[in-house]
Amino acid sequence: MSVTTLHRPTHRDALSALSAAFERGELVTVFGRCTVDYDGRAASSLGPGDRLLILKPDGTALVHTDEQRTPVNWQPPGSEHRAAVRDGRLRVRSVRGNPDERLDVRFERVDQVSALPVTGGRSVDVYGSEEDLRQEILDDPDLVEPGFEPAATERQTAAGPVDLFGHDDEGRPVVVELKRRRVGPDAAGQLGRYVEALSREVPDGTEVRGVLVAPSVTDRARELLAEKGLSHVPLAPPAESSTAADTAASGDGGEPTTVGDSSSEPEDGAD
Amino acid sequence: MSVTTLHRPTHRDALSALSAAFERGELVTVFGRCTVDYDGRAASSLGPGDRLLILKPDGTALVHTDEQRTPVNWQPPGSEHRAAVRDGRLRVRSVRGNPDERLDVRFERVDQVSALPVTGGRSVDVYGSEEDLRQEILDDPDLVEPGFEPAATERQTAAGPVDLFGHDDEGRPVVVELKRRRVGPDAAGQLGRYVEALSREVPDGTEVRGVLVAPSVTDRARELLAEKGLSHVPLAPPAESSTAADTAASGDGGEPTTVGDSSSEPEDGAD
DNA sequence: CGTGCCAGGTGCCCT
DNA sequence: AGGGCACTTGGCACG
Numbered sequence: 077m078s079v080t081t082l083h084r085p086t087h088r089d090a091l092s093a094l095s096a097a098f099e100r101g102e103l104v105t106v107f108g109r110c111t112v113d114y115d116g117r118a119a120s121s122l123g124p125g126d127r128l129l130i131l132k133p134d135g136t137a138l139v140h141t142d143e144q145r146t147p148v149n150w151q152p153p154g155s156e157h158r159a160a161v162r163d164g165r166l167r168v169r170s171v172r173g174n175p176d177e178r179l180d181v182r183f184e185r186v187d188q189v190s191a192l193p194v195t196g197g198r199s200v201d202v203y204g205s206e207e208d209l210r211q212e213i214l215d216d217p218d219l220v221e222p223g224f225e226p227a228a229t230e231r232q233t234a235a236g237p238v239d240l241f242g243h244d245d246e247g248r249p250v251v252v253e254l255k256r257r258r259v260g261p262d263a264a265g266q267l268g269r270y271v272e273a274l275s276r277e278v279p280d281g282t283e284v285r286g287v288l289v290a291p292s293v294t295d296r297a298r299e300l301l302a303e304k305g306l307s308h309v310p311l312a313p314p315a316e317s318s319t320a321a322d323t324a325a326s327g328d329g330g331e332p333t334t335v336g337d338s339s340s341e342p343e344d345g346a347d
Numbered sequence: 348m349s350v351t352t353l354h355r356p357t358h359r360d361a362l363s364a365l366s367a368a369f370e371r372g373e374l375v376t377v378f379g380r381c382t383v384d385y386d387g388r389a390a391s392s393l394g395p396g397d398r399l400l401i402l403k404p405d406g407t408a409l410v411h412t413d414e415q416r417t418p419v420n421w422q423p424p425g426s427e428h429r430a431a432v433r434d435g436r437l438r439v440r441s442v443r444g445n446p447d448e449r450l451d452v453r454f455e456r457v458d459q460v461s462a463l464p465v466t467g468g469r470s471v472d473v474y475g476s477e478e479d480l481r482q483e484i485l486d487d488p489d490l491v492e493p494g495f496e497p498a499a500t501e502r503q504t505a506a507g508p509v510d511l512f513g514h515d516d517e518g519r520p521v522v523v524e525l526k527r528r529r530v531g532p533d534a535a536g537q538l539g540r541y542v543e544a545l546s547r548e549v550p551d552g553t554e555v556r557g558v559l560v561a562p563s564v565t566d567r568a569r570e571l572l573a574e575k576g577l578s579h580v581p582l583a584p585p586a587e588s589s590t591a592a593d594t595a596a597s598g599d600g601g602e603p604t605t606v607g608d609s610s611s612e613p614e615d616g617a618d
Numbered sequence: 619c620g621t622g623c624c625a626g627g628t629g630c631c632c633t
Numbered sequence: 634a635g636g637g638c639a640c641t642t643g644g645c646a647c648g
Contacts, residue, residue: 196396
C-alpha cells in the first residue's frame with residue numbers, strides 16, 4: 077500500500093500499471109512525450125512535448141506543463157479513463173457525456189508512471205468568505221448603518237435570492253449585497269436588479285434602498301451605483317472566522333533554503 | 348536530462364533534490380503525508396493526509412487530493428518556493444506579494460520526490476471561442492439580421508468596450524453582445540449598460556438597439572431582455588474555426604482496455 | 619499596475 | 634438536469 081513507480085516502462089507495462097492503480101482507486105501520474113487533443117465544448121490540439129498527466133480515481137484528468145496554475149488541458153470529474161496501446165503509442169482517453177467531451181493524450185515515450193495512494197481530508201474550511209462577511213454583519217448590524225435591522229438572508233425575489241434583507245432606522249426595506257472583495261460594475265448591476273425586483277413586491281410608493289457591502293468599489297461601479305441611487309458601505313470580511321479555532325501558527329520562523337528563486341540575496345547557510 | 352526520482356528519501360535528501368531540480372528549471376512533484384496551511388486573500392488549513400504537491404518553475408504550487416479538478420490548495424504563478432527542514436518535517440513554503448499570500452506544506456513523511464524536465468508547447472489554440480463567433484458574424488452579418496452592417500469591434504463606450512457595433516437596415520445604431528454559450532441575467536445586464544451608454548453619445552431621439560447573440564438564454568435573462576427592449580439572436584460559435592487547419596483525427600478506433608471504470612461490460616481482451 | 623471581461627471557467631446549492 | 638451565483642476564481646488585453 078505504498079507508491080508504485082515505473083521508470084521508462086514499455087507501453088504495455090505502463091498500461092498494466094494504469095489498470096492496477098485504478099483498481100486500487102489510486103491517483104496516477106504519467107510523465108513523458110505526448111500530444112494532446114481535446115474536443116467538446118470547444119476543441120484544441122497540442123503538439124509533442126514532455127508533460128505531466130494526472131489521472132484521478134474520480135474521473136478527473138489534468139495535463140500540466142511547466143507554467144500556469146490552469147492545466148493546459150483537462151477533463152472534469154466523472155469522466156471515464158481508458159488506456160490502450162495504438163500505433164506504437166500509449167493512448168490515454170478520457171471521455172464524458174453531457175456535454176460530450178473527449179480528451180486524448182498519446183505518449184510516444186513514457187518516462188515515468190506512478191500510482192499514488194491518496195488519503196486524508198480533501199476539503200478545507202476557508203475563512204474570509206462572503207459567508208463570514210454575512211456573519212460579521214449579523215453579529216453587528218450597525219456595520220451596515222446605525223439602526224439597520226436584518227430580517228432575512230437569501231430572501232427570494234423575482235430576480236433571485238438577496239444576500240441580506242432588512243430595514244433601516246425609519247422602517248424602509250433595505251437590500252444588502254455582500255462581496256468579499258473589490259467589485260466592478262457587475263455587482264452594481266446585480267444589486268440594482270434585486271432592488272428593482274423588490275420594489276415591485278412592495279406597496280406603491282415605498283422606497284426600497286440598496287446597499288453594496290464590499291471592501292471597495294471601482295470607479296465605474298461607483299458611477300453605476302450613484303446612477304441607480306444605491307450606496308456602498310466599505311467593509312471587508314474579518315481576518316479570521318469567528319467560529320474557527322485559533323490556528324495561528326507561531327514559532328515557525330527561520331531562514332529556509334531558497335530553492336525556487338535566484339533573485340534574492342544569498343542565504344547564509346541556514347536550513 | 349531525464350526524470351529524477353527519490354523513493355522514501357530522508358527530508359534532507361528530498362530538500363537537496365528540490366534545490367537541484369529548481370536550479371535546472373524542472374517541475375517537481377512531492378508525494379507524502381502532509382498538512383497544508385494557507386493565508387492570504389482568504390485562509391485555510393488542512394489536516395494530515397497523503398497528497399500530491401506540484402511545484403512549477405514559474406512559481407506555481409498545487410496541492411492535489413484524489414478528487415476534483417481544482418487543487419485543494421494552491422499558490423499562483425510568480426510565487427517563490429522555499430524548502431527547509433523544521434521540527435523533523437520537510438516544509439515547503441510558497442510566498443508571493445500583492446496580495447501577500449503564503450502556502451505552507453509540511454511533510455512528516457515523503458514517499459516520493461520527482462524532478463520532471465517539462466518541454467514543448469504549453470499553449471493551445473482553442474476553437475469555438477467568442478472570437479470565432481465574431482468572425483462567423485463578420486463573414487456573414489446577415490446572421491444577426493438581414494441588412495445588418497458591422498462598423499466596429501471593441502467599440503469603446505462609457506460603460507466599456509462593445510463586442511460588435513453596427514447599423515441595421517434602417518441606419519439605426521446596433522450594439523451586439525457576443526456570448527459563446529447559453530447565458531443568464533448578467534449578460535442581459537451587460538448589454539443593457541452598453542446600450543444605455545451609447546444612447547447618451549448619440550443625438551437625442553436616436554434609438555439604439557441591443558442584440559444579444561448567444562446559443563440560448565435562460566428565462567430570467569429573457570425577461571430582462573424584454574424589459575429593456577433588447578433582443579436575442581440564437582447563434583452558436585462554429586464547430587470548427589474557419590482559420591484552423593483540419594485536424595480531424597481518424598483511424599483511431601478500436602476497443603481499448605478500460606482502466607478507470609468498472610461499471611461497463613467486461614472487455615473482450617482487445618488491445 | 620488597476621479595470622474590465624472572457625473562460626472548455628469550476629464548484630455549490632437550489633428548484 | 635438546469636439555473637443562479639460565489640470563487641484564494643484564473644488569465645488576458647488595454648488604459
